[in-house]
């Protein structure tokens with residue numbers, strides 16, 4: 179996984195609540211193998227006509243076509259668990275989404291792929307939107323180590339993040355390696371668990 | 385005296401292996417995957433990892449499979465990309481030694497329909513699925529939730545998952561449901577009340593007389609849509625209804641193992657006095673048949689209401705949201721819901737494709753003839769066989785409904801079954817997001833009885849008036 183430390187980049191405002199993962203990555207693109215093709219998948223049906231030509235959409239125009247940050251609204255990424263929504267964001271170049279709340283699974287999927295989900299208060303997100311409206315294409319800076327977002331006008335907002343999520347993102351750490359360190363605990367767990375639930379012996383696959 | 389515990393806490397604690405800075409390493413009893421899990425298999429392959437407990441991983445063909453005739457086996461799949469997805473799942477999961485419910489399997493069906501009907505899903509389990517509606521399995525008194533591809537890769541590799549402990553919410557509905565009011569109406573009413581994000585960060589336990597009186601099929605419908613209220617999972621305490629549903633299922637414990645399991649399952653329900661982080665309550669009598677009018681499930685109303693007027697809403701953001709939903713849906717403020725004319729009807733999906741749902745649809749179909757194309761897509765081959773034994777397919781077909789092969793079908797529209805732009809569908813599925821059933825498609829979520837009633841009238845009707 180790619181580490182996330184800090185970025186400063188163009189922020190695209192998507193001031194809309196309940197943007198579901200189906201908007202971010204329409205279902206039919208789920209089957210695409212992960213790769214650069216996903217850049218075009220991001221908000222595909224909002225950005226492109228059926229014949230493939232571009233629609234009018236913020237993310238199709240300069241400088242938002244090279245945005246690294248999305249300033250969203252509430253309940254960003256609700257709905258389907260599809261991780262392809264994160265692939266689409268990531269391949270497009272997005273490294274951080276700022277919202278007042280996230281769909282649970284989507285926030286996890288982001289963090290597992292080096293994309294930082296930042297939760298700010300309603301007032302703070304609104305202020306970012308106001309600043310981006312006044313200065314379209316302005317840049318925002320996000321620093322994970324200090325847990326801070328610097329608005330275009332220099333105001334700094336602090337955000338909370340779980341310490342483990344922070345560490346994994348900062349170092350680009352992967353969960354599987356982390357889990358392997360708990361082999362002893364797992365053995366102790368099973369000594370007890372398997373004895374207590376003898377009926378759970380898995381049937382062989384057939 | 386021991387501290388009273390919620391059912392969630394009991395199951396959660398029993399599956400905790402270790403803790404690191406507030407993140408817990410949890411043991412996973414069962415993992416459910418489908419054709420769309422190709423990203424997880426690819427990650428495993430890329431890193432050369434094999435599965436920790438392949439026999440606890442179950443693979444289902446549902447999202448991509450065609451629901452038209454399967455007379456020619458795999459060759460019935462016309463689209464080569466889709467055929468490839470199905471074959472890829474077969475080979476990947478066979479290679480790893482998983483239980484595979486492939487395209488030709490006599491028990492093929494949706495990953496949230498098949499495990500419960502075979503006894504694979506059991507009370508007290510910790511279950512992860514590669515699909516957000518894994519919350520369905522909580523109906524048996526288990527902790528079950530959906531995970532993304534990277535998390536599923538981790539589950540496959542280790543049979544464990546890192547989690548933060550969610551908070552608990554209890555939604556109590558006492559009283560009784562009125563005539564013609566179903567589990568689907570209950571969950572839509574709950575989401576309309578708590579909002580589409582009201583459950584974020586929570587696991588919901590549904591409690592009270594209304595849920596105790598429900599069958600397992602109905603409980604699954606409720607738990608299924610927990611995610612639409614933002615919750616990670618939903619659960620209902622196991623009771624006699626649960627045990628009699630499970631007894632004798634092919635993959636449920638049997639003989640002395642059944643007795644051992646049963647004794648354990650009986651310890652699971654929340655203790656009296658257990659404390660939840662949040663409590664919500666409704667009355668059964670206050671719930672009416674529901675219809676979603678907007679583009680998220682929270683935008684739902686009782687069938688006898690009218691489309692809201694955004695101008696009447698003080699909150700300016702909400703007002704805009706309503707206006708944009710009404711515009712997308714092609715409706716008018718103040719329009720009675722019963723005036724909404726449909727182009728299509730879809731009865732199916734992991735929310736409402738079980739035998740009781742098919743029965744409910746057939747009981748209404750008897751009263752008339754479908755005025756618009758209406759599909760009935762059973763959730764599994766078992767449901768299909770059972771319905772055919774009961775003659776329900778005959779009733780439906782005689783009333784002009786189309787009886788199809790099991791799969792997700794028009795719920796998510798990736799197998800080729802989809803709405804045309806602008807088409808309006810009464811659907812028993814769980815998501816009415818823009819474009820969910822096809823680009824530009826318009827979805828109204830309803831119960832199977834309401835969907836069937838809409839089919840035979842061409843517009844929404846209050847099913848209570850038909851049943852009287």
Ligand code: SF4
Nearest residue numbers: 517733734792795796
């Ligand atoms: S029926 Fe729909 S919601 Fe259920 S698993 Fe299939 S696609 Fe997902």
